[in-house]
Amino acid sequence: MSNVKTFSEFVNSPLAKQDHYLLFGNPVGHSLSPVIHSLALLDAGIQATYSAVTLLPEEITAAIAWMHQCEYFQGANVTIPYKQSFMEVVDECGEEVLATGALNTLRRDPESGFLTAVNTDIEGFLAPIEVYMDRIAEAPVLIFGSGGAARAVVYALLSAGAEEIVLVSRRPEDAKHSYRGEFDVDSGELQFVGYDQWMAFAEDAFLLVNATPAGMLSFPVGCPVPIGELGTVCSMYGPKLLYDLVYNPYDTPFLIVGHRFGSDTCHGVEMFLHQAAASFRFWTGCEFPLDLCRKELERRLYVG
C-alpha cells in the first residue's frame, strides 16, 4: 500500500472527480479496507472508488468541508486517531456512537450534504459469535485492553445481554475513570483489574477477547498475557472461546495457544469483514460479498 495519498493529494487527483468513498486515518498504509470495499463495489455494480487517505492534522478542516460539500463524496470509514474527534463534525449519530464515544463510518446525504455517523464495530464484533451468545451471556467476559477497541466490545456485549465484563489493563483505576460517564462503572457489570489478577477472573469466564495490539505484525509483544498462563487457563478451565481483534497475522499467538489447548477461536478477520459489511450496507443498501472478500483477505494476510 505504498501509494497511499494524503488527503490533499487525493483532492488533486482524478479520483476526486468521481463518486468515491474514503478511509481517513493516520497511518492507513497497511489497511486492507480498500481491497475489500473495492471488491464489494465491483460485485454490486456500483461505479465508485474506495481509497485510503492519510489525513494529516493540518488537513482536517479541509476534509470536513470536503465531506459536506463535495457531490462526489459518498461516505467514509474513519480509523485511528480520528474515531473520537470526527464526532464533532457530523450532523447525526447513531445511539452506539454516543454510547461508545467513537464512530467508524459516515455517510453523506446527497441532497443536504448532512453527515450521518454510525459505529459498525459493534455489529462487526457480534456477528461472528452470534451462535455463542447464550453461553457468553451466562458467564463473565474477560477483555484484555481498555482503549477504543475495548470500549466498542463492552458496548456490544452489554447490548447483547452480557452481565459481567472484566477489563484487564495496566492501570485499572485509570481505565475505570475513563469509562465513567459512558458506562455505569459502579453497578457491578464492569470490573477493572490488573494483569496480575487476570487468571483468577478467567476461571469462570467463557469468552476471552484480545482488544490490545499484542500480536499485530511489527508490534513487539506477541500475546497480551504470558503464553504459559494462557495455556494453563485454557487447559485447566476450558474449553473457552478466544476472540482476537487483531486480524493480521491471521493466526495470532493468542489464538494458536487457545486452539492448542482445546478452546474455540474467532479470528479478527471475521470482525473486520462484518464491520466492513455493515458499513457497506449503510452506504449502499447492497449486500456485501462476505465469502468473496474473505477469500481475498486470506490470500493477503500474513500466515507465518
Added chain:
Amino acid sequence: MAHESIEVNVPLSKAYEMLCNPVHFTKFLERIDSIEKINSQTFEYKTQIGSEEFRWTTNIIDNLRNTRFAWITINGNLNQTGTIRFTPLDNGNRTRVDFTLDYRTFFGEPEEALAQFISDLPGQLDKDLNRFKELAESDTFKDEVETASTEVSA
C-alpha cells in the same frame, strides 16, 4: 515463570539470528541437555531433572524477524513455553533481549526435583542470559554451535 532482560552489544539482526533457532539454546541454557530439530517449526528437548528424564516437543507459534519469537509445548512430560522479544538500542547497534521462560506440569503438582528446577528458574535464567551475552559479544556463539555439531556427529 521467569522474565529476564539483558542488553547485548551486538546488532539487532545478529541477536535475532542467534536466538531464532532453538538448537542453539543449549549453548547458554545450562539445564537443557539437548535440543533436536524435527522440522522448521518443531523441536525436541531432552533433559535430566533429578532421577527423571524429561522430553518435550515444542512448536514455534510466533516468529517475526528482529521483533519477537515464541514457542509452546505440544507433547511431552514437561510443559515449557518461551517468548523472546528483541528491542533495538543505539540505532540497532545494540540489542535488548527480553526472555520469558515458563515450566509447568501438565497434570498435578511437580515432584521435589522438578519443583526445585522450576523455583530456581529466575536466577538460572539470569545466569543463562549472561552466558549468552558473553558468547554473543565475543563472537564465539557460532563456534560453540559448530563444535557441538561436530561432537554429535563424531
